[in-house]
Amino acid sequence: MQSTQPQRPLPRSMQFVLFITGLLWLLASHSVAEHSAQGIANRLNLPSIESLLSEVFCLFLLLLGFTTLSWIATRTGNLRADNALPKRATALRESQLGVALGWAMLLVVVLPMVLAGTLHPQFWFAPRAWGLTLLSLAALAAGALVLEIAFRGYLYIKLIAAIGPVLATLLLSLIYAVLSSFHPNATGLSFCVTFLLGILFSLAYLRTHAVWLGWGLHFAWNAATAVLLGLPVAGLGTYASFVTTDSSGSNWLTGGAYGPEGALFTVVVLAVGMAVLYRMTRDYAWEYTHAPIVPAAYAVVVAPPAAHTAMEEAAAAKPAPLVQILGATPTSASTLPVIDEHLRTSANSDKTE
Numbered sequence: 267m268q269s270t271q272p273q274r275p276l277p278r279s280m281q282f283v284l285f286i287t288g289l290l291w292l293l294a295s296h297s298v299a300e301h302s303a304q305g306i307a308n309r310l311n312l313p314s315i316e317s318l319l320s321e322v323f324c325l326f327l328l329l330l331g332f333t334t335l336s337w338i339a340t341r342t343g344n345l346r347a348d349n350a351l352p353k354r355a356t357a358l359r360e361s362q363l364g365v366a367l368g369w370a371m372l373l374v375v376v377l378p379m380v381l382a383g384t385l386h387p388q389f390w391f392a393p394r395a396w397g398l399t400l401l402s403l404a405a406l407a408a409g410a411l412v413l414e415i416a417f418r419g420y421l422y423i424k425l426i427a428a429i430g431p432v433l434a435t436l437l438l439s440l441i442y443a444v445l446s447s448f449h450p451n452a453t454g455l456s457f458c459v460t461f462l463l464g465i466l467f468s469l470a471y472l473r474t475h476a477v478w479l480g481w482g483l484h485f486a487w488n489a490a491t492a493v494l495l496g497l498p499v500a501g502l503g504t505y506a507s508f509v510t511t512d513s514s515g516s517n518w519l520t521g522g523a524y525g526p527e528g529a530l531f532t533v534v535v536l537a538v539g540m541a542v543l544y545r546m547t548r549d550y551a552w553e554y555t556h557a558p559i560v561p562a563a564y565a566v567v568v569a570p571p572a573a574h575t576a577m578e579e580a581a582a583a584k585p586a587p588l589v590q591i592l593g594a595t596p597t598s599a600s601t602l603p604v605i606d607e608h609l610r611t612s613a614n615s616d617k618t619e
Contacts, residue, residue, distance in 0.1 A: 278427065281424050282424070288421050292421070303315075303317075314506065317402070318404050351419070351476065367546070369487075369490050375531060379513065385520075386514065387510070389509050390510070406485060406505065409488070419471075435472075443461040453522075469544065474555070493505065493507045494509070500527050501523065
């Protein structure tokens with residue numbers, strides 16, 4: 267017979283072990299997915315699908331591995347719950363809200379570059395360009411979901427349970443920035459910007475307890491950078507688009523070869539973006555992050571006054587009075603003569619007639 271008792275939460279030490287194990291699984295999954303996608307793309311002679319295959323393989327391995335780790339630890343592995351992918355009515359709306367915010371933030375980031383004349387786009391409208399652009403969009407969408415599930419899904423949930431949300435946000439954002447420092451053309455400024463991006467995406471999870479908002483934000487940021495503007499994404503210029511943009515001017519303004527995530531003005535935009543995100547998610551935070559209000563009451567017992575207690579004790583000490591139950595028909599002497607007189611009068615009247 268299955269027990270109906272609620273499952274006890276895992277100790278903090280066990281949560282941290284799951285976090286470390288999940289982080290190692292993330293690194294292994296990324297390596298396996300990358301090499302597998304490269305081999306398939308080379309065999310098919312289709313290098314344009316390599317990025318998409320790599321992200322899809324990595325996504326599959328992460329979902330499988332993280333769910334398995336939860337099942338091993340708790341025997342209650344759930345793909346959606348373990349990876350912050352809840353099925354709810356507002357999931358699409360949250361993603362759309364993230365897309366709008368990410369798109370707007372990136373456009374504000376590049377505004378000083380446009381005004382300074384440092385961006386030099388070249389357009390390519392051949393039919394093949396549109397097909398490559400669609401492949402890039404699919405790869406960016408899958409890649410954003412991979413990063414959100416890893417760094418704001420399973421790993422983040424386990425680290426919050428181990429050390430709390432504040433330290434978990436700072437530590438995981440730091441790890442996120444350290445891993446990005448291995449990208450080509452990374453700088454100290456790009457490290458700081460990536461750290462702030464990690465905090466922004468973490469805030470999206472904390473306000474909704476899901477990755478839908480962060481996924482939309484992350485995808486729109488990368489898609490606007492690579493596809494709309496043709497700029498590098500975190501130092502990676504591997505995404506094809508119908509536009510290719512060269513940047514000139516100081517690196518602190520344009521980010522140089524690393525892209526907008528290495529520009530100084532991006533720091534200001536991210537700080538403002540955090541405030542905007544916090545305000546626009548008030549309803550979601552109330553609905554999904556606050557504990558439900560459960561009606562309850564406390565027993566209130568008021569002792570009676572001493573005089574009342576004394577009266578009750580005195581009454582209990584007296585013997586109970588005897589109760590006499592009389593007949594239902596009146597038999598007193600005051601009523602019988604009246605009845606007899608009425609009967610006699612009635613009898614005499616009958617004789618006279």
